[in-house]
Amino acid sequence: MAAQNQPSALRSIIDIVGFLLLAVAHIIYAIIKAAIPNSYKQHKSIKNEIVLITGGGGGLGKLLSLRLAKLGAIIVVWDVNESGLKETVHAVEEQGGRAYSYKCDITNREDVYKTAERVAREVGEITILINNAGVVSGYLLLDTPDHLIQRTFDVNAISHFWTTKAFLPYMIQKNHGHIITVASMAGHTGTKKLVDYCSSKFAAVGFDEALRVELEALGISGVKTTLVCPYFIESTGMFGDVQSRFVGVLKSVDVADRIVKGILLEEIYVFMPSIFRYTFWTKWIFPWAIVSMYLRNIVPDAAPRPTQATQRKVSTCKVERIKANILNSANDAHSISVNERKL
Template sequence: MDLRTLCSVLLLPLQILCCAVKAFVRFFIPGKRRDLSGDVVLITGGGRGIGRHLAREFAKCGAKKLILWGRTEKCLKDTCEEITLMGTECHYFICDVANREEVYKQAKVVREKVGDVTILVNNAAVVHGKSLMDSDDDALLKSQHINTMGQFWTTKAFLPRMLELQTGHIVCVNSILSLSPIPGTIDYCTSKASSLAFMESLTLGLLDCPGVGCTTVLPFHTNTEMFQGMRVRFPKLFPPLRPEVVAQRTVDAVRTNTAFVYLPWTMNALVILKCILPQSALEEIHRFSGTYTCMNTFKGRT
């Protein structure tokens, strides 16, 4: 082992410790937040649910322009009008992110009519809510195409210009189910796990790209119509998140350039437990919390 390699090996623990200390300090003393006044924000699935709350929060925090993408015009129009009344310029476009050609076409329209997107929020998602054997093949494909592949197309459409400008941010509204799957929603869990791997790889790939960052948000069950009917065993012990809280934490993570956010913070413990506990112990946790049967009452939308 040469001297340079030996020094690198000896310095690694110190570098890791330094990073841990910095992260600990930033948790209690947040750094300067990004000024959004020059940013053009595009939100997929921006017409309702978390997407609508994200639009409101970005507008409150002073974003220059907002662009909403989705499949339902009425929802997009209603949200767009609300944001406009708040005093922020807002546009909407009908776009199914599962359709690659449509994404590229609408991305070109956005650049021509609105300008360069500097913050891309991949929020669009669907859930089928059935077991594998009860699931329709087309519905399974739909989940993968929207929840996972849609991020490939949108990121490929907007990231190159961010790299040219040396300013930009890619956001993914993921789910804690990408790390801790449950029965009855195999399509959603699989697609979100793929989405998480995509964001982890992208985040590492952009480390040496000045001005361009990534944020992945992994929330617990959120109280929107998407997962309507889902019931955990102890709702007071494990209450669903409010969508406005998810939106606030997401925008704050963008402004502080935070790579990964677990909501609520107790989900960090779940990730740690999954790494150290045997499968049998994890199964007992699932039984206790009722996650094995929580989708039995599911009646949300796809």
């Protein structure tokens, strides 16, 4: 019996040693690659590539459209904001580029699939997909209406499944394509007033990683993925008023430039600021009290200013909760009174 176990034990040792040697080789390669300035690295051409950008009716989506169009890409923008879509297309065409817009609700699976078919017929097959659309509520969990939680997940995470399933088959068929997931630093750490947002971005981060592993396991080397994790961005209608210590809110133009660079270099991860890429491991080393203190202090208040409509909905939610508490208190008082009479 012992003799039978020896080959198995020896094989395990060989596997471990082989893994460690391979890991060291990859680490050395990564260090050398990181030391090379980006200006010396090979940038891929995206001329005549058809790029689809969700949330392209304004903000970061519009900025990405303009930059990618300058590089010769054909732009397709999706959004529910029709006027914003027209502005993006007009801006791209003004600088000599080609752009097409489609009103599409990415939270509606059937709408995504039908619109994807229209794009394939009218423009061509998508080879670069940028899942950029995002929403945020910015309230304490118990103050967040259920429909806003559902909307946050539908836009920030679930929609990625529908858009990717719509366009990935062609990319796999041609062994050529690129899927960019615009997530957030909030996809790696939690903070108050962003419970739903952080959870949805954690899901987006997991989606990107699992998809990348799946493509590699299938031997599909020509379809690339890039995970984008910026800190809070100003001028996007989401986090312009965030109070942040130590790290300043990012300028949207800088974020757009960095994302484009990440696409051209086919980077796996794009962190902004880049130093954050090397700090996440500390989360698992320091005691929770230290981690919690850091997270509570770096972003004292992550809540953007709500619209009047959203504020009314949240206020209604609060009123209903107060009514329920009063009713429960009254019922408790009645029960106590009845019990006292019985005694």
